[in-house]
Amino acid sequence: xxxxxxxxxxxxxxxxxxxxxxxxxxxxxxxxxxxxxxxxxxxxxxxxxxxxxxxxxxxxxxxxxxxxxxxxxxxxxxxxxxxxxxxxxxxxxxxxxxxxxxxxxxxxxxxxxxxxxxxxxxxxxxxxxxxxxxxxxxxxxxxxxxxxxxxxxxxxxxxxxxxxxxxxxxxxxxxxxxxxxxxxxxxxxxxxxxxxxxxxxxxxxxxxxxxxxxxxxxxxxxxxxxxxxxxxxxxxxxxxxxxxxxxxxxxxxxxxxxxxxxxxxxxxxxxxxxxxxxxxxxxxxxxxxxxxxxxxxxxx
Amino acid sequence: xxxxxxxxxxxxxxxxxxxxxxxxxxxxxxxxxxxxxxxxxxxxxxxxxxxxxxxxxxxxxxxxxxxxxxxxxxxxxxxxxxxxxxxxxxxxxxxxxxxxxxxxxxxxxxxxxxxxxxxxxxxxxxxxxxxxxxxxxxxxxxxxxxxxxxxxxxxxxxxxxxxxxxxxxxxxxxxxxxxxxxxxxxxxxxxxxxxxxxxxxxxxxxxxxxxxxxxxxxxxxxxxxxxxxxxxxxxxxxxxxxxxxxxxxxxxxxxxxxxxxxxxxxxxxxxxxxxxxxxxxxxxxxxxxxxxxxxxxxxxxxxxxxxxxxxxxxxxxxxxxxxxxxxxxxxxxxxx
Numbered sequence: 232x233x234x235x236x237x238x239x240x241x242x243x244x245x246x247x248x249x250x251x252x253x254x255x256x257x258x259x260x261x262x263x264x265x266x267x268x269x270x271x272x273x274x275x276x277x278x279x280x281x282x283x284x285x286x287x288x289x290x291x292x293x294x295x296x297x298x299x300x301x302x303x304x305x306x307x308x309x310x311x312x313x314x315x316x317x318x319x320x321x322x323x324x325x326x327x328x329x330x331x332x333x334x335x336x337x338x339x340x341x342x343x344x345x346x347x348x349x350x351x352x353x354x355x356x357x358x359x360x361x362x363x364x365x366x367x368x369x370x371x372x373x374x375x376x377x378x379x380x381x382x383x384x385x386x387x388x389x390x391x392x393x394x395x396x397x398x399x400x401x402x403x404x405x406x407x408x409x410x411x412x413x414x415x416x417x418x419x420x421x422x423x424x425x426x427x428x429x430x431x432x433x434x435x436x437x438x439x440x441x442x443x444x445x446x447x448x449x450x451x452x453x454x455x456x457x458x459x460x461x462x463x464x465x466x467x468x469x470x471x472x473x474x475x476x477x478x479x480x481x482x483x484x485x486x487x488x489x490x491x492x493x494x495x496x497x498x499x500x501x502x503x504x505x506x507x508x509x510x511x512x513x514x515x516x517x518x519x520x521x522x523x524x525x526x527x528x529x530x531x
Numbered sequence: 532x533x534x535x536x537x538x539x540x541x542x543x544x545x546x547x548x549x550x551x552x553x554x555x556x557x558x559x560x561x562x563x564x565x566x567x568x569x570x571x572x573x574x575x576x577x578x579x580x581x582x583x584x585x586x587x588x589x590x591x592x593x594x595x596x597x598x599x600x601x602x603x604x605x606x607x608x609x610x611x612x613x614x615x616x617x618x619x620x621x622x623x624x625x626x627x628x629x630x631x632x633x634x635x636x637x638x639x640x641x642x643x644x645x646x647x648x649x650x651x652x653x654x655x656x657x658x659x660x661x662x663x664x665x666x667x668x669x670x671x672x673x674x675x676x677x678x679x680x681x682x683x684x685x686x687x688x689x690x691x692x693x694x695x696x697x698x699x700x701x702x703x704x705x706x707x708x709x710x711x712x713x714x715x716x717x718x719x720x721x722x723x724x725x726x727x728x729x730x731x732x733x734x735x736x737x738x739x740x741x742x743x744x745x746x747x748x749x750x751x752x753x754x755x756x757x758x759x760x761x762x763x764x765x766x767x768x769x770x771x772x773x774x775x776x777x778x779x780x781x782x783x784x785x786x787x788x789x790x791x792x793x794x795x796x797x798x799x800x801x802x803x804x805x806x807x808x809x810x811x812x813x814x815x816x817x818x819x820x821x822x823x824x825x826x827x828x829x830x831x832x833x834x835x836x837x838x839x840x841x842x843x844x845x846x847x848x849x850x851x852x853x854x855x856x857x858x859x860x861x862x863x864x865x866x867x
Binding site: 258355 | 641645648
């Protein structure tokens with residue numbers, strides 16, 4: 232290393248005879264400078280994700296296990312009730328949601344990492360709004376999660392789901408939306424929690440039940456009363472249902488099968504339109520992001 | 532540009548008056564006053580828990596003072612928080628680099644967060660990296676850097692936006708002596724080249740010698756403030772250390788025969804007298820106790836510290852009041 236090199240000569244080389252000292256003056260905070268801050272925080276999440284190949288792989292393990300192992304394993308006993316539709320095809324929309332959920336959860340955890348490794352301080356002392364940091368983090372987490380979603384989307388053919396442009400765009404949109412909301416939720420939790428282990432524990436405790444209750448792995452009709460109530464209260468159900476609707480509308484199956492497998496989410500027997508469902512997810516996401524911003528701004 | 536000229540050359544870079552910080556009923560900083568001139572290297576000296584970090588955190592706008600006021604680069608740390616932040620660079624005691632990113636990416640991120648004009652980012656980056664001797668490692672991932680390299684990179688990052696004041700909280704803690712010396716070389720060079728004010732804390736006495744002026748802080752108060760030379764000259768005595776078989780008896784005998792207050796420091800009897808070298812022969816002739824060893828030293832900052840606080844910095848560190856510091860760190864949500 233060049234610890235002992237003469238700084239003077241090193242500097243002359245910098246100057247090239249033209250630059251003496253590059254004096255920088257930091258302008259006052261503006262809307263544009265906040266956008267720049269959001270962008271760099273977002274980009275950092277992407278760079279880190281790209282460098283972390285292990286994470287790309289590990290977050291795919293669970294969805295693939297569910298899809299191929301559970302799907303194939305239960306196929307034999309489920310075939311009677313699925314009207315000839317493969318069980319893997321049935322749970323595929325749920326898996327499209329699942330991959331996004333888990334990646335988004337991990338993305339939110341990065342704020343806990345940043346705190347543990349001190350980097351959070353670097354961002355906290357910068358002359359930018361705390362909200363810019365939170366928004367950048369949230370968008371970064373959502374983008375990363377959507378990337379993972381694309382991987383699962385790419386294997387649609389393996390579970391007999393056609394590649395159709397409308398379907399792909401719709402799924403992507405829903406995945407982004409879900410990723411945004413889950414990241415915002417994760418950030419709310421992550422800002423309060425100082426240790427990684429506790430964060431992971433808390434997230435598992437909240438996210439797993441939410442996932443099971445959402446109806447990602449079973450049709451959300453004809454359930455026991457208590458489960459129906461929980462299902463309708465579960466925000467995730469409002470992402471799973473439109474996802475399934477979208478995928479099933481592109482499948483070539485009998486109307487009877489469609490009725491059983493894709494009954495749709497109802498409020499007092501009124502079938503909630505897909506757009507309203509998406510709006511519910513969006514509103515929850517925005518509210519959670521607001522909560523995260525308020526919480527983060529309050530920390531010293 | 533306009534407001535960076537706000538600070539005229541006579542105005543101090545840092546002005547602090549009556550600054551107080553309380554955590555619950557514990558008063559960490561008990562009303563301090565001082566000024567730091569422009570382009571000065573100012574050292575804040577004291578044991579852990581003395582209130583150094585609390586003071587520096589208030590000046591960096593990371594903590595709100597309970598009372599009193601402070602301006603940094605001409606801006607009030609409470610009312611003009613963002614203006615202060617735009618004009619200061621920070622190097623924390625604990626590392627705050629992103630180990631997954633390269634050196635250049637870390638600096639880029641900093642420049643974007645601070646709104647450094649895009650066309651200046653690359654030349655400024657080149658300059659600060661060359662200044663700390665890391666230009667050839669700019670594309671190296673930070674997690675592979677040694678402790679000294681990381682600290683240098685943090686200093687470079689703190690300079691990316693040309694701050695008026697650079698705050699260094701224990702910049703050399705945990706580094707080996709050689710790396711510490713080279714870090715100091717960078718700091719001094721930097722101060723001359725960029726005419727930047729440097730405010731730093733340390734509990735290494737030998738490092739305080741590098742500062743233009745130092746403030747000694749103990750138990751939340753500034754007990755001395757001057758240049759290292761003046762402080763040492765102000766002691767007016769040399770330090771004599773003797774080894775005896777009976778320290779208690781020696782202390783009493785020295786008090787009786789010479790009228791000098793001695794005390795036991797690290798197992799040896801220590802006291803200060805003017806003209807220590809001339810005193811030693813008298814000591815041997817007149818003291819009716821066997822002396823097994825003797826040493827005389829010119830006053831050091833350790834002695835200055837001792838004369839103002841009544842203990843050496845190491846003694847103080849053993850003090851249970853240390854845990855205050857930890858409590859404070861937790862409140863800050865800092866390290867864990």
